[in-house]
Amino acid sequence: xxxxxxxxxxxxxxxxxxxxxxxxxxxxxxxxGLSRSRGGTAFGSVHPHLNGVVAGAFSEAPDWRALAxxxxxxxxxxxxxxxxxxxxxxxxxxxxxAGLHERLAVIDLSGDFRLxxxxxxARHYGHAHPCPEWLGKFRYGLPELNESRPEGRSYTGxxxxxxxxxxxxxxxxxxxxxxxxxxxxxxxxAVSGVTGSSGSGATPSxxxxxxxxxxxxxxxxxxxxxxxxEVEQMFALAGAGTRTVSFVPHSAPLVRGIFVTAQFAxxxxxxxxxxxxxxxxxxxxxxxxxxxxxxxxVAAVVGSNFCDLSVTVRDGHAIVLAALDNLxxxxxxxxxxxxxxxxxxxxxxxxxxxxxxxx
Ligand SMILES: NC(=O)c1ccc[n+]([C@@H]2O[C@H](COP(=O)([O-])OP(=O)(O)OC[C@H]3O[C@@H](n4cnc5c(N)ncnc54)[C@H](OP(=O)(O)O)[C@@H]3O)[C@@H](O)[C@H]2O)c1
Numbered sequence: 366x367x368x369x370x371x372x373x374x375x376x377x378x379x380x381x382x383x384x385x386x387x388x389x390x391x392x393x394x395x396x397x398g399l400s401r402s403r404g405g406t407a408f409g410s411v412h413p414h415l416n417g418v419v420a421g422a423f424s425e426a427p428d429w430r431a432l433a434x435x436x437x438x439x440x441x442x443x444x445x446x447x448x449x450x451x452x453x454x455x456x457x458x459x460x461x462x463a464g465l466h467e468r469l470a471v472i473d474l475s476g477d478f479r480l481x482x483x484x485x486x487a488r489h490y491g492h493a494h495p496c497p498e499w500l501g502k503f504r505y506g507l508p509e510l511n512e513s514r515p516e517g518r519s520y521t522g523x524x525x526x527x528x529x530x531x532x533x534x535x536x537x538x539x540x541x542x543x544x545x546x547x548x549x550x551x552x553x554x555a556v557s558g559v560t561g562s563s564g565s566g567a568t569p570s571x572x573x574x575x576x577x578x579x580x581x582x583x584x585x586x587x588x589x590x591x592x593x594x595e596v597e598q599m600f601a602l603a604g605a606g607t608r609t610v611s612f613v614p615h616s617a618p619l620v621r622g623i624f625v626t627a628q629f630a631x632x633x634x635x636x637x638x639x640x641x642x643x644x645x646x647x648x649x650x651x652x653x654x655x656x657x658x659x660x661x662x663v664a665a666v667v668g669s670n671f672c673d674l675s676v677t678v679r680d681g682h683a684i685v686l687a688a689l690d691n692l693x694x695x696x697x698x699x700x701x702x703x704x705x706x707x708x709x710x711x712x713x714x715x716x717x718x719x720x721x722x723x724x
Contacts, residue, residue, distance in 0.1 A: 366708065367394040369435030371427050372443060376400045377567050379443035379474050381412040382697030388419040390701065390715035392708075395435065398423050429463035437708050438465060441700060442473045445566065450477035450495050470526040470707040471503075472700050478503035478529040480594050489594035503529040506703040507539055508712060509651045510599055520707045528703045533695025534558050534614060535595035537625040540654060540672050541687040542596065542610070544647040546603035548640075549632040551683075556596075556612045556627045561619030561663075564691045572616065579618050590614050621692055621724075622663035627685045637678035644676050644685075652713040653694060653702070661688035669720040670698035690720070 370387050374380045375398025387393050396419070398408055404425035409416030411423070432438040440460075442449040460469055480486045483497035494500060504511075504520060506528040512518050520526055531539065538556055545551060565573040572578065572585070593612050600608045617624075631640060648654040653670045661673035665688070672689040689695050698716055705712045 366392040366710070367436040368392050368439060368704075368708065369395040369397070369432055369437070370439045370441060370704075371397040371399065371432060372441045373399050373427075373449070374443035374445070375408070375423060376403055376411045377443055378563050378692055379696050381415070382692045383441055383443060383700065384408055384412060384415055384419050386693075386697055386701050386715065388415075392437075392710060392714065395431065396421060397428055397431070399425065399427065401425070427459070429459060429465070432469065433463045433465055437470070438468060439470045439472065439704055439707075441704075442471070442475065443697075444475055446475055446490075447477065447495075449473050449475050450499075453477075453499060454496050467524055470520075470528070470704060472506070472528045472530055472703050472707070473503065474530045474696055474700055476532055476591060478527070479505060479531065479535075480598060481505070485594050485598065489591045503527040505529055505531065505595075505598070505602065506699070507531045507536065507599070508699075508702055508706060509540060509648065509654060510543060510603060512650065518706060518712070519709065520703070521709045526707045528707060530696065530700045530703060532592040532595055533564055533623055533689075533691035534560065534590065534612075534625070535592035536695050536699060537623045537672065537687045537689050538592070538596050538612065538627070539599045540689075541625050541627045541674060541685045542608075543599065543603065544643045545608070545629070545632070546600050546605035547647070548635055548643055550605075550608060551629040551632040552609065554608060554610045554627060554629040556610060556625060557615065558612065558623060558625040559615045559617040559619075560691060561617060561622045563620050564623070578616060582615065582617055584613050584615050587613050619663065621667050621690050623687075623689050623691045623695055624661070624663055625687045627687075629683055631678065631681050631683055640678060640683055641676050644674065648674070653698075653716070661686050663688050663690075664722055664724045665720055666690050666694070667720050667724045668693065669718055670694045670702065670716045671720070
């Protein structure tokens with residue numbers, strides 16, 4: 366197979382991770398990285414770790430002719446929140462003019478098309494969607510969730526192939542809670558999560574600037590994080606209706622990494638062994654979910670596409686812990702996993718590497 370991939374927003378953290386991962390993908394033939402401001406400069410001038418490894422320079426606009434000539438053309442969007450949705454109707458016209466409506470796989474890393482209803486979007490993002498008619502046309506790309514859906518894990522039958530890649534916190538929380546969607550409702554589920562500073566992207570702000578967070582620890586968006594909508598939607602997509610989940614995110618002095626703690630009462634009729642079996646069987650075929658003993662560790666997953674999970678039961682209550690790299694399984698790695706599924710490849714192609722340890 367010969368893949369040509371084009372990345373919108375290639376100078377950002379997600380764009381850099383896509384360049385790193387795609388460059389080592391065995392089926393990739395050509396890679397374009399776009400930037401509004403860095404056209405003509407080498408990828409390594411922005412992403413120093415790619416120097417001498419990923420050849421090429423940023424360009425300013427997609428090369429539709431080259432994409433149309435490719436056997437398997439793929440467009441990744443790694444743009445800031447709201448930007449891809451704003452550009453999408455015009456981009457769709459350009460995709461059509463290039464004769465690519467049926468053949469291009471589109472994978473959006475932002476939150477713009479993850480929620481399937483305009484009402485849910487407005488509730489969780491606080492503003493109306495710019496092109497609500499497209500909501501629901503992007504398939505929500507959490508492979509472990511899609512395993513249990515009638516369409517299955519692969520997207521190869523879809524035309525056009527439009528995929529909304531899940532959020533980083535949303536991925537960790539959903540993987541921690543997905544097995545519960547197949548069990549009786551446990552009642553209230555309390556989730557607390559911790560993220561590193563790269564979760565906010567490459568442009569510094571008061572909350573991501575190193576001096577303001579290197580020695581701090583705090584909660585933010587308490588009970589109001591936008592990824593909550595994806596968790597609600599996951600229970601509905603998995604056929605479990607609604608579940609009561611509370612989520613408190615925290616910012617930690619890490620660069621990469623997400624760590625989530627979920628606590629709930631054991632569902633009726635389920636003991637500790639049955640709960641552990643439910644987690645094991647849910648992820649038996651999932652190449653990137655590892656059930657570990659003790660606590661998962663951010664250091665054991667950073668740089669890799671793995672999400673490590675542990676399940677502990679005590680006095681009728683369960684504690685599920687999850688750790689992943691927000692820029693890999695929480696973003697670019699999962700996007701490549703989704704590309705593999707969209708193209709009918711083994712989903713782990715190009716992604717089976719261990720974390721850097723110690724990080
Ligand atoms: N960081 C994470 O952990 C994470 C995880 C999951 C999902 N996401 C989502 O993935 C998307 C990309 O995240 P990121 O962390 O890679 O962001 P980022 O580091 O801020 O990069 C975004 C890139 O988009 C380009 N861009 C194009 N139009 C822009 C505009 N109007 N304003 C600002 N930048 C524009 C910029 O490159 P040029 O200026 O060179 O064009 C910029 O480098 C976001 O929607 C984010 O919410 C992020």
